[in-house]
Amino acid sequence: MRILLAEDDIETAEFIERGLEELGHLVLRAATGLDALHLASTETLDIIILDRMLPEMDGVGALRRMRAANVEAPVLLLTALGRIEDRVEGLEAGADDYLVKPFAFSELAARVGALARRLPVNVVPTELEVGPIRMDLLKREVRRDGEVIALQPREFRLLEELMRNSDRVVTRTMFLERVWKFHFDPQTNIVETHISRLRTKLNEGGKTNLIETVRGVGYRIANGG
């Protein structure tokens, strides 16, 4: 994928670039908001990673201009620690996701992966299928090998997130943001307890475990089966 990385701190930029290149992406770098805007409107890009604070034109300003110029690539906004306003402003300006700095690279990789997989807005799936599991999004029903599995609404949402991102890691913070709408980091690992309950329900009757734990990062459901 072609990824635009707009980050003015050279060390952080190099760290992200190296990581993305290792994953096989092509990274274009911009050090100012104006550079980022220029590259976004002239290059074909799959994803834009935009720092909130950039010289010349800040990230949110650049993002607004990009959206005004019909740049449609998904944008991941990097916001500073402890700034609630940044997140809200960024999402309002047209960001698709945000990540609070500093972050583990695996977290960024997971977000980039999820953004790349995002379907166009006009396509609304009504059914998801991963391996033996079928999820009916309209009837809110989950079947494994044709058998209905009764899930709590929250467990349903967890599984939905995993299935939408099959073969990719969904991190703990991604679950907290999407299932619980928590934009802070609680100390108790509620994701873990709920995943383990979901697993128990899915594996009932001694079936193979489908939800894989990626240590220190999150969870993944494999499509291969």
Add this chain to the structure above:
Amino acid sequence: MASLRSSAAYRIAFAYAAVFALGIALLGVAVFYAMHASFVRELDASLAEEASALQEEYRTGGDAELAEAIAKREAVDTRDLSGYGVFAASGERLYGNLGRIAPQLGFQDLSVKDRAGQPDTGRAIGIDLGHGKRLLVATDLEPVEQIDRTVITLFVAGFAGVVLLGLIAALVLGGYLRRRLETLRLSAETIIAGNISHRMPVSARDDEFDRLAGTLNTMLERIDQLLENLRQISGDVAHDLRTPLTRLRNQLDAGQSILEPATPSQTVIARAVAQVDEILALFAAILRISEIESGQIARRFEQVNLSELVGEIAESYAPAIEENGRTLLWQVEPGISARVDRDLIAQALVNLIENGQRHTPAGSKITVTLQRSDQAAVVQVADNGPGVPETEWPRIARRFVRLDRSRSTNGHGLGLNLVSAVAHLHRGELTFADNRPGLTVAIIFPAA
């Protein structure tokens, strides 16, 4: 009445009125005596004149002439107490109608019975006619007494008027002082209630109250500035440490991906990452609290169904709490909603639940309740653990305060401080109560 007694303004005004009344009374008494003495002197002068006229009669005509003159005078005088008497050296009365025995010489007060038999006082003069013979001329004090009575009546009436006026003036003055002070007090209360930017009203009169208000405002300005500096500094420190810490974390992250998995060096780096993350979490909390305290987030409040939110959080936490060997119960009154920041209310409740778990022994029970009380929503988290002594309640919501017994547990000492900041942002408060046993913590804030 109690409020009048407990008011310095009224006390001062009444004391002033009382001193003023006392002054008037003293002046009145002095004037009265001076006037009385002056009348008596005048009376004495006319007595002396009369006596010397009679003495003259005696010198020219002897006893016969004097007796005739006295008889003539007594015939026209109808006053109750007046008269004349001439006495021999032996004290025996020779003529005249005064029955006094052995008169003294000079001016004197007489105490006699009048014609109606009532005791009365008079004034008299005794003079020596020679050879031990004495002449006594007396007159009634009634006219002086009458004037005295009139003066006293007038004075008492006047005094009552002055006291009444003084009382009215004291009430008005006291009320005025109180009103001026009350404006200052109410302004101070407004500031205490959290409206930090409120100031004392200053009028154009520029009197001492206005000058006091001005000085207080300058003081508030200064305190405000110091507080702002403090906030700025803690924010700045955290902010400036953010970039180097980000780099440090990135380096460690990169190191982790280079090293072979499951080696001792991996473990060391993983531990370092965990520690950096702890520092970052602390900074995140400091920065978040500063941001909340700045009050800007209040602009983004939206209507949130609190019943749903609290129920959801309790439900989500129950299994995790159970895995930690404690029980989470919840009781949520339906249909409560308010204009809030959903994320902050969630974080506050999560902090309270996590505190309840962290500071109680295994087997404890944690109860989350949401209820409406008047126009307020009450989010309450109670546990039946060891509790917190009441004397510590005011301290535990402060920044970085950790009770000695909790130093061994996790946490950075900002959890309750954040909850308190969230409560204040929502124009509410954080309260503590004894759950006997255990601690009850509640966030109370206005709800529609």
